[in-house]
Amino acid sequence: MSLDSKIPEGPLAEKWTKHQFNLKLVNPANKRKYDIIVVGTGLAGGSAAASFGELGYNVKSFCYQDSPRRAHSIAAQGGINAAKNYKNDGDSVFRLFYDTVKGGDYRSREANVHRLSEVSNNIIDQCVAQGVPFAREYGGLLDNRSFGGAQVSRTFYARGQTGQQLLLGAYSALSRQIAAGKVTMFTRTEMLDVVIIDGKARGIVTRNMVTGKIESHSAHAVVLATGGYGNVFFLSTNAMGCNASAAWRAYKKGAFFGNPCYTQIHPTCIPVHGDQQSKLTLMSESLRNDGRVWVPKELSVSEKLRRGELKPKDVAEEDRDYYLERIYPSFGNLVPRDVASRNAKNVCDEGRGVGETGLAVFLDFRDAIARDGEDTIRAKYGNLFQMYEKITADNPYKTPMMIYPAVHYTMGGLWVDYNLQTTIPGLFAAGECNFSDHGANRLGASALMQGLADGYFVLPYTIGDYLTGVPIKKIDTDHEAFTEAEQVIKDRIHKLLNIKGTKTVDHFHKELGKIMWEKCGMARNEKRLKEAKVEIQQLREEYWKDVKILGVNEELNMTLEKAMRVADFMELGELMVDDALDRKESCGGHFREESQTEEGEAKRDDENFSYVSAWEFKGEGAPAKLNKEALVFENVKLTQRSYK
Amino acid sequence: MEKVRNYTLKIWRQPNAQSKGEFKTYEVKNISTGSSFLEMLDILNEEISEAGEDPVHFDHDCREGICGMCSLFINGRPHGPEEEITVCQLHMRTFPNNTTITIEPWRAKAFPVIKDLIVDRSAFDRIIQSGGFVSVNTGSVPDGNAIPIPKQNADLAMDAAACIGCGACVAACKNASAMLFVSAKVSQLALLPQGQVERKKRALAMVDQMDKEGFGSCTNTGACEAECPKGIDLSNIARMNREYFTASLTS
């Protein structure tokens, strides 16, 4: 199968407008005859379902939580970008586009990113109209801040709860459509497969998480907006239920998976406290504006700190290594996420890490407090310091914070064309679950923007164009394709429940996480990746022989839910390793040890790797096939990143 | 301070909505003081699963105090003993060594138990569906800066909008009233110019739906405010009462 990204012809800035005009429209009287399934109620799915409902389509919306308002988009703290240029500081659609393509280390599509920048402004208008309480200045106008090293202030925010407020906005729009009868909501319902009839996506199979009932839902088109797969690593900043199952099932039914190895590791998370840890908490990146990152110069000092024989504040100035400031004198503590993360891991691997586990570095506000006073620091970071203290029982005004990198976002996802359609006709993917706009590295405040762009402003146009080619006649869920898919799932559940092995699901998930973090994390090399592949295969084999799942299918069973997700993670993990093996360059957040400059910095290889990897499922046990979509850059000049 | 602690747990077990529940006692040992409350339950679940007993079911997702999914009634208090945090943010260092901890689900007629510690809070969704929105369609809205909003109002609206829909206010209230939750949404939209057009209709519809769902009445005791993990202020209830009365008088 050949990949057609369907990027419209013409100058960059006119592509989307022209394309919108060329897209076919569904006759208004016919819209109510079309059914659309939207899986996921985060920013992408919530906004899409609400907008489809407003247009007149019949929508079925699904989420695994007890309410659509709880999708993990709710956890985003920092903000959302838009090219409003309200600050008159030189921002523009083109600049936001340019920064995003560069930030993605030239591994994303120009046309998609430009469209994202274009609609970014509409998003802010839409959210304000819904009553989203964005931060404002004293004059009553919207406030902005600069985020993640951007040179302009283009980030809109609602205290430290931007994701929550944007999601509640989408949720309110969705609620209005539910009340209007245009959207039917299915909560505590997990999608387990997509159903293809005559080569087109025509529905899904789900499990009611309360009763265990396996059910089929038929529609004219299916949208997946099921979020990212960071939980492959066991520990991540994702919510406990975040999973890859929907996307993975679609992959196994023929949707290509784009750039699976692209994961983002965030440098400022609260370190792991021990084996009992279940998830990681992000501390806003803004802390690096004033905090200084350091570890001791000498191993012996680190050891004393770890044993609690020495207090951080008693480490003399000359014994401290402010390594980011030392290695990157011009950017210092503000180097991009990937550089900060990799260096933290390096110093800890050298044995100079701090904290009980040795897997932490200091983020010290001592000098900032001395310079600006405690009140100023409190005004800027008070709530973050408080949150940190709640979790760690350490007071950051008195003793340095400790941080460590953690998996935070997955740039990879289902491959989609410009219309956000996967390689399965009628199956669309939006938000974090597609691969589309962030290349090899996502800039801060751009995921919220992408989710809402996809849902409010892209899909409502592109899905209509697709539907004009689909007959109005509905397909009954009695169709054999549905009954077959249901049976496959029932068999799978039966098989899992009857393994009756000796090890818990979490045991396997933790093991998988360890392999992925050590061997397919921030820094990779061929040897360790090859080891990882074998280890994952072995672990998977053991899983299907020895996992222990209690209870029955016919009632709420959180172990079973998890077991199905982990089974999918174990397959996806191997594909991530395959992809990482293929990409022999360092790019974005990924440091391929074989590809570095003399100074030990990441070296991108545009000549050989300027492509999107789109993996194709070739059957159980058979190697996946790599398809390449060449990336063409006509509007930006490719440069190597340098932060020295 | 000891690094690990032991506890006796008295946990509400109820296989499903139809059956009658009961307390069951468990012992957990060597719990790190740095563990969160939910991690402590994870450990218990690993142990009882290994011994062949169905794990204790509880709702949770983000584990960072924002999704509103976690909902445990601990030692007689929703979200446990600490102020302004959710259960998932609660750490075991808060609980002295060798003590007994009682864990129950939210108890309210409008929140029926589904299993163990999990309740059905869909009543909250239906209240929002009855009017907790501004009726604008996607597209064709004015520029974000077309209507300036005094910072003070925007800030107050944000204070109210911080509600995570967890239901602790209902669980805390002896009448199982949902006034704090409903008033937070009514206030947020009443404070913003975007919410003005539907202001009266919204207050009436949401209060009406709240009553239909079987939540109790408000007797101004303030238990909700004291237990709310997001510090939602009682003044929101007063604002909603004003909204409601003005709306009923004029419509």
Ligand SMILES: Cc1cc2nc3c(=O)[nH]c(=O)nc-3n(C[C@H](O)[C@H](O)[C@H](O)COP(=O)(O)OP(=O)(O)OC[C@H]3O[C@@H](n4cnc5c(N)ncnc54)[C@H](O)[C@@H]3O)c2cc1C
């Ligand atoms: C802690 C944190 C902070 C962040 N901060 C920022 C920030 O400041 N700015 C920014 O731009 N981005 C930020 N991000 C990234 C951003 O929040 C996410 O990428 C984005 O919100 C994802 O939205 P989504 O709609 O694609 O998916 P989600 O919000 O994750 O929604 C997924 C939906 O799919 C449903 N679902 C999943 N699987 C299934 C299934 N099998 N069956 C049925 N339903 C299913 C879920 O129930 C849920 O409704 C942050 C991320 C995290 C984790």
Ligand code: SF4
């Ligand atoms: S008002 Fe407070 S306690 Fe009630 S639902 Fe909202 S956040 Fe929870």
Ligand code: FES
């Ligand atoms: S699990 Fe999300 S608020 Fe507690």
